[in-house]
Amino acid sequence: MAMQNLLKFRYILLVAFLVSCGDAPKKEADPAPAKTEDAITKAAEISDEKIILFFGNSLTAGYGLDTEEAFPALIQNRLDSLALNYTAINSGLSGETTSAGLNRLDWVLNQKVAVFVLELGANDGLRGIPIKETRANLQAIIDLVRKKNADTQIVLAGMQIPPNMGQTYASEFQEIFPDLAEKNDIKLIPFLLEGVAGHPDLNQDDGIHPTPEGQLIVRDNVWDVLKDIVQKETVLN
Template sequence: MRPAMSGLRYLPVLLCWCFVLAAVTAAPASDGKQPAPAGNGSAGSAARVTYILALGDSLTAGYGLESADSFPAVLEKRLRGAGLSVRVINAGVSGDTSAGGLARLGWAMDAVPGGRPDLVIVALGANDALRGLDPAMMRTNLARILEQCLDAGARVLLAGMQAPRNMGTDYAAQFDAVYPELAQQYDVPLYPFFLEGVALDPALNQPDGIHPDAQGVQVIVEKMLPHVLSALRDL
């Protein structure tokens, strides 16, 4: 399920982790504002709105991008263009770890009309790896996030991350294994690597060479879209 990485491919991923860590102190936390939904029908439409909560860090929040170019906004526009009545809520906070995501999950879900999203995209863990935090603790935090979402009746799509290889092969193996193990344990779909197709391509990153630019976000959304559509069909 996870994309193989070897040799020189480790270097771009390591650089990506290093820059995200720098963003913890360099970038302000998300102000909580939601991207405006794109229109997809008349105001009088009776179609039920499907709410998707995107829970993550700076990669979800849209670091360095206009709000309309962030992952949640682009995903919403793409889904609405496919004829779906959806609202994707940006619950990304720069620098957040799995512990931070767990701590704010309750109020993030409360911000959704009705107090429960239909689908939660969980994209956390990059900063746990950057800080060398115990993968076992990250696993516990992510497990609690999944449990709370599922107990609330929400569907979950788990987006995986990968550890920088300078942490050692044992650490990387333990970290990388967390996502497929949790997906199997909780019977939730897994998107193996959030930055797949973008992390290794300088043309799809901002001038910093690390965070996806607007085109890079488009690539991420297109690659993840089949997984999102599959999760929505199971609602």
């Protein structure tokens, strides 16, 4: 890719094969921790822009899609169109649970992050991991982000699951996200897949992962919350 195109998009995709949903399309790659650190460092070296780190699973990684079709890349396009001084980094890892995310977080945060978008929990819910464990892992991630840099703005992406594990479990799972957002005084995306989940034409054949059209809606769901943060930070600086 020419340097001009690299600077135009200014985002980095860090993905791996989907663990929980069978074989992943060839468009995904398997990152190593060292490569992740290098990617974040290089993003900062490209310019003096602030970093927005999207930390999640296959929904963030853009499972089954080209890199520029995943919502973090679409957010970067929106930032560029508004001349906002941010670099979006896609640190989505397919198949990621909250426990696995917590284990890899420390080396992801080696670079100073201005905005941390936390999108984890869906795989926990689909696997029936105890609600208490998922909640504790998400809280630990929030705590570690703040320990690394108290000034980092955190955005939590809300998630819902079908009642496969029972209606009680599904309801308690859904409440994890608004409860944690209120407790920690952080921004909440009420439901990341609002307007996409349950719509066959907006999801791939697995019925879980958004199509390019679905990713556009996900981008808007994220932007509805993110825009106030980045525009406020731009004014302050």
